[in-house]
Amino acid sequence: MSDGTMTPGMRKYVEVNNKYLAERDRYIRDVVKKWKFDTIAVHGLYSVQDAIEDYQGAIIEPVFMSTSQAYRDSDEMAAALEYRIPTWCYSRIANPSTYYYEWALALLEGYGFDGVTECCSTSSGMAAIMTAIQPFLVHKFHNKLEPRNFLATAQCYGGTFQQFNVRMTEERDIECRWIKDATNIDEWASKIDKNTRFLYGELPSNPGLGFFDIKAVADLAHSHNLPLIVDSTVATPALLRPICHGADIVVQSVTKTLTSSGFGICGAVIARKGLITNIDNDDLKNNFSIYVKYLPNRDYGPNLHPMQAIMSLNDMRTLRSKIDMMSRSTMEVAEFLEKHPAVESVQYLGLPNHPLHDLASRYMWLVDAEHDTQYGKPVNRYGHLMSFCIKGGPEPTRKFFDNLQRIWRATDLGRIKSVATIPAISTHQQQGEAGRQLANIPPNMVRLCVGGEHPDDTIADLDQALNTLR
């Protein structure tokens, strides 16, 4: 990423740092990549040696509340600012705290993947999506009128719908071609042309729990020399790692289930090295995460605060056991709702009668269940997001909602506390009736994200609120 010649002093810094990088890569490859998922979630790349040598033995990754890094001399500064040595420079570009957050996510999302994954942290999930898509939308032929398009699953988060529909399609003439039935590979194929830049899919989708065959869509994308970008927020790497199935890039709203505490907003872009694209840019192809971190995001500035990075890192350490517990509770809640006379329908991928249950069951597995003394064999888990429709339309739906006692009414998900919302009047309000129909969001739909409470107590709250409709 740099040009120009180096002074002898710069060369010395580069040599020392190349040794450091070689040792770090060895540690990742020979040590960390061999750990089980829980061990990676607990430790990531922060080692006893790091702590003792650099951080006065702190057993938790320190919060580097500093805007910038000082250099020993002009040679080190020049080498750093040309990105010839690992550096964090300025906290808009990088920071030692966000570094550990990034590596934890890169390693968790790349668990079981036999190549290398890296990560770029972002200030939110929306910033992660923007970071992931922008580099593919540049003018390739220096022609300002050049048409550009991309494909995306219509069943997606409301904010994603707005970013693609308003910011890209309406404001910039970059056409988002919505995929209405993501399980139909012919629909994907029919919408690709020579101006297509990438394929984008959310799964399971929020709130409709859409799903698609990742491998088939990745193969299709690659056959056209295009990358597949997946929003895997709802599943988290504890249940699904799209890169292992052929996806090139994963975006995460780490705000949600990955953290679950609800302390703040944060996101991440995780990409495999050597991704497939028709964009002629070697840095982008070789190491997308580092490319976006050091170049486009340096210039746009959607960076994560180090305090938030460390709080999020702490939340992620127990991801696997937490999502197992919350998935099991959600299953019980779904089974209860299915039998309730005031409920019209329940959408949860774990229910055998869900039309996408079989497809989801091919992909959604509790990581390492086969190494777990509790299970000792692979087990499917479907996460803690579900939705259901109330009989009688929007009015009884709001009455039920207003009568919830302990379940929170909020536009949030992924929390350790159960949270419910009516998507038509909240998360998916901005996209209007036509947009909601496209995404399959009726006005009597309630989205429920089941938290860590005992399921009996969650069921009791739902039951009393449903009984007010009699």
Ligand SMILES: *Cc1c(COP(=O)(O)O)cnc(C)c1O
């Ligand atoms: C919330 C959410 C986002 C956006 O993330 P923020 O952290 O709120 O910016 C993107 N995708 C999905 C699936 C989400 O649920």
